[in-house]
Amino acid sequence: MKTVLTYGTFDLFHVGHVNLLQRAKALGDQLIVGVSTDEFNFSEKNKTTIVPFEHRVKVLESCRHVDLVVPEQSWQQKVEDIQKYQVDVFVMGDDWNGKFDDLKAYCDVIYLPRTRSISSTAIKQAMAVLSQLNQELN
Structure with missing residues (x-):
């Protein structure tokens, strides 16, 4: 059996994630x-997520x-x-690309093209812009 591993935040799950x-x-x-x-997103990546970790896990677990x-x-x-x-x-x-080449000592490393746009x-x-426009209109 051939096992593949990837990592990500998978916040606001979208077609790019599916691809x-x-x-x-x-x-x-x-x-x-x-x-x-x-916690990892906040402390190491300086990112906050909109969708909580437990919800992101549940979405991914439901993906075929x-x-x-x-x-x-x-x-x-x-x-x-x-x-x-x-x-x-x-x-x-x-x-x-190139950031995880050190892992080639353990397995094949492949960088897949992102879904554009x-x-x-x-x-x-886009949500922040729309929120700002909405506030200005109200």
Whole structure:
């Protein structure tokens, strides 16, 4: 069995997330997804999420491409997870190109193209603009 592993925040789940998960799953038989906890996002990534961790996990668990969801609590756990779950392929979006090449010592590393014109950050920015416009109109 070929196991694939990816990580992400998966806030405001959208078609770009679906495309990543679908492409990742196509590379193997089992897809494991590490979901960044709210604490990890805040302390290490300087990001706050709109959707709480438990809800993001539930959304991913319901996705047909995902076989297992695990919490991501640190940058260092990737090697541990690769070894623990006997991962063959580590996958990330190409915005991370080269950042995880050190993991090639443990498994194949593949950077998949992102879905253009959509991201959680872009959605959050659009929501902020709409909120501001709404406040100005009222």
